Amino acid sequence: MLVALLTLWSAAATAVDRISGASFATRSVIYASDAMAATSQPxxxxxxxxxxxxxxxxxxxxxxxxxxxxxxxxxxxxxGGDLYAMVWSAKDKRLYGLNGSxxxxxxxxxxxxxxxxxxxxxxxxxxxxxxxxxxxxxxxxxxxxxxxxxxxxxxxxxxxxxxxxxxxxxxxxxxxxxxxxxxxxxxxxxxxxxxxxxxxxxxxxxxxxxxxxxxxxxxxxxxxxxxxxxxxxxxxxxxxxxxxxxxxxxxxxxxEWVTPVSANYRGYDVWELPPNGQGIAALQILKTLEPFDIAGLGQTSPEYVHLFVEAKKLAFADRAKFYADMDFAKVPVSELISAHYNQARSRLIQPNKAAKSVDAGHPGLEHGDTVYLTTADSEGNMVSLIQSNYRGxxxxxxxxxxxxxxxxxxxxFDLTPGRANSYAPGKRPFHTIIPAFITKDGAPFMSFGVMGGATQPQMHAQIVINMIDFGMNIQEAGDAPRIVHSGSSQPTGEQMSDGGVVSLESGFPFATRRALQAKGHQLRDDTGVFGGYQAIAIHPVSKAYMAASESRKDGQAAGY
Structure with a gap:
């Protein structure tokens, strides 16, 4: 009986009746030629x-x-909350960053x-x-x-x-x-x-x-x-x-107008804002994973999920130690997102064993519910904007x-004295909300973001990987089942001691879950922790706008 049920479930998971051919619920990309908007509310x-x-x-x-x-x-x-944004100026042909915290x-x-x-x-x-x-x-x-x-x-x-x-x-x-x-x-x-x-x-x-x-x-x-x-x-x-x-x-x-920072992932420049936000954690995850053949593993394989979770642990250990208001702390941003630093960190990943504790690296130092929206106009200007009160x-x-x-x-803020994010009057706290942007050969490719506290850098990296490594379109990249690791080092000084927990959305096979447990990962079923995604991209041939807004929220992507 169990074999029959698993066979039936596996057949249903192939979704052969979907035009997209995806094995998960998704819908078509939204197209428009002159203007586009994607937000979490129609x-x-x-x-x-x-x-x-x-x-x-x-x-x-x-x-x-x-x-x-x-x-x-x-x-x-x-x-009553804060805001971060990136603006692609068609006139200036460059990306601007705004820290509104x-x-x-x-x-x-x-x-x-x-x-x-x-x-x-x-x-x-x-x-x-x-x-x-x-x-x-x-x-x-x-x-x-x-x-x-x-x-x-x-x-x-x-x-x-x-x-x-x-x-x-x-x-x-x-x-x-x-x-x-x-x-x-x-x-x-x-x-x-x-x-x-x-x-x-x-x-x-x-x-x-x-x-x-x-x-x-x-x-x-x-x-x-x-x-x-x-x-x-x-x-x-x-x-x-x-x-x-x-x-x-x-x-x-x-x-404060700030200069966005980027890391190149397989030919695409992924842009984030520097701390006091956590955006560079997404870049660290991507650079840690870049040496691996991610495309050859498959999006729902236990090998990919394991590598992703372990890369996330390494990035978040650095997040806890270094990310803070840069008016108060020296944050080695360029070193943290560099290829040589993260590739060295990638060698710490054990292929068949989940790390129970992770230390921050030594990057050349001298010794957080949200809304995301993106818009694009007929001139080619694009905005990636995220805003929140925190905790809903x-x-x-x-x-x-x-x-x-x-x-x-x-x-x-951390109330322990002497840390990068330790409390002080007139200081900006560590922030979870982060907008993202991708350019290709110096031109705008995609404006995107994912709502959801510490989920955000994990999802930024997964969106990029889904598109670049797994060949998904802008809508599929957001609809694909997601991985969330929680319980690792926090900016308030809490440290991971038991490896944390991994939550997988429906769509990951039972065999993947079982293999992850064999590697030492603790799995937990969760709902509502996987964030909410919006994006606008530019079609490579027609230059029309493409947009996506997923089913985890009440949102809508539309244009004219």
Whole structure:
């Protein structure tokens, strides 16, 4: 009986009735010639396209989509959080990077945590709150690249915030999970829990307070958030509830234009932003795997999964030790992503044994739920943008009358003195959110990202491998079953001592799972840990845009 069932399951897994020929559920790539948007919510995708139809460019469209996501997907985004972006400028023929992350309050010191008897920063309340950077990032992007006025860009989100929108399935699920944890924090229930309950799937929800906040931003600009009425509302609220963020913290905030960094993987340049984010971990994974014949192993083979997990462990050991705010720590970025360093690290991988503990390397030193979106316009501009409050809806602290939750990104600081990511006032915490971009021979090839905390660099690497090594198209690369390793070294100083656990999506054969266990891997069945992917690429012949948005989220890829 068991043999018969396995035979039937194996036959079904070949999916011979699919045009794609893939052995997993997937759909066709989306094509359009003039403009494209891919986000985790259809209303955000439509807002981006509407803005471009009215004469806006990809940068205007990305801001419009992000504003909409702060309304329709508050479980992953909002102006109480931070933002990172990469912009391919068709005019300049180059890639720009923006670090829109905020810093810790100057009034909150390490001594204060010690006085309070706190050894690890809590996820909720006033202690993990850092300056929200998203709004300044919007205006920084707009000032440098935008075309339409902000009144037009924010108009779609203002409309739906006033009128209301039907809540989608995945968002409704995470809203329900947020209520027990966050409803005790002042202002949260008044903003999100109509009649004492979170809105269910399909129910209409409006956020008039957020509409008012967006109107102020549209009319008065970024200073209304960092010096004006919104700033005063944030600080007054926090002072009432024992918070530390000040008007000076907000007024002194500025986003930082940074130079993206890249590593070449089999002829393709994969771009990430430098720390305080974790993007270079994806580059380290790819460079560690490059010496191996990945294509010859197969995407669901135990040999490939083992190599991938072991490469990830090595990269994340370095992540825990070195990645931090580069204003406070010397991070050897070029060495960490170099071929010679990672190829030396690759020799530490044992082909038939899972590592139980992994040490960081010695790269020539002198002794974190999210939304991702991407847009592209008729001029050839492309935006890769990621934004989040951290832990879904953030700290729970919801300033009175403003319609958004403040982030809890400061939880990712390490309270142990002397480490790269150790807490300090005015410092940016280690960050999990990372946008990505790929170029080929100096030209744009693909803008992409994957939401989901520590999952993100693992998924960036898998998307690249799926396309380059396994020959998948842009949609299949995101739909293919994923590998997630968890439990390895964390930026808060926690270390892996038992090898961590490997979670495999459905689609990996039983034989692969059994072989991995024989190599010493601990396997765990999980749901909801595999992230959410969007991407836009350029067809090599027609130069039309191709886009993908996967089924793990409520998203949509569309264009015209």
């Amino acid at each position: 209303l955000a995708t439509q807002a981006a396209l509407d803005v471009m139809r009215r004469g806006g460019n990809a940068i205007d469209a990305a801001i419009a989509a992000n504003a909409m996501l702060g309304l329709v997907e508050p479980t992953g985004a909002g102006i 905020g810093r810790s309050p100057m009034a909150l010191t390490a001594a204060e945590f010690e006085r309070l008897g706190i050894r690890q920063i809590p996820p909720y309340g006033v202690l993990p709150i850092s300056v929200p950077g998203a709004v300044d990032a919007w205006f920084s992007l707009h000032q440098r690249f935008g075309q339409l006025p902000m009144t037009d860009i924010l108009a779609p989100a203002i409309h739906y915030a006033d009128k209301g929108f039907p809540v989608s399935q995945v968002v409704a699920h995470y809203l329900a999970l947020s209520a027990p944890k966050l409803s005790k924090y002042p202002g949260f229930s008044e903003t999100y829990m109509v009649n004492g309950q979170m809105p269910a799937e399909g129910e209409m929800f409006s956020n008039p307070d957020l509409a008012s906040t967006y109107k102020l931003l549209a009319q008065q600009g970024r200073d209304s958030f960092y010096q004006g009425e919104i700033a005063k509302g944030i600080v007054s609220y926090l002072q009432q509830h024992g918070g530390y963020l000040s008007l000076a913290d907000l007024a002194n905030h500025r986003s 809806m953030g700290s729970g602290m919801t300033p009175t009358g403003l319609g958004f939750v403040l982030q809890d990104r400061g939880q990712l």
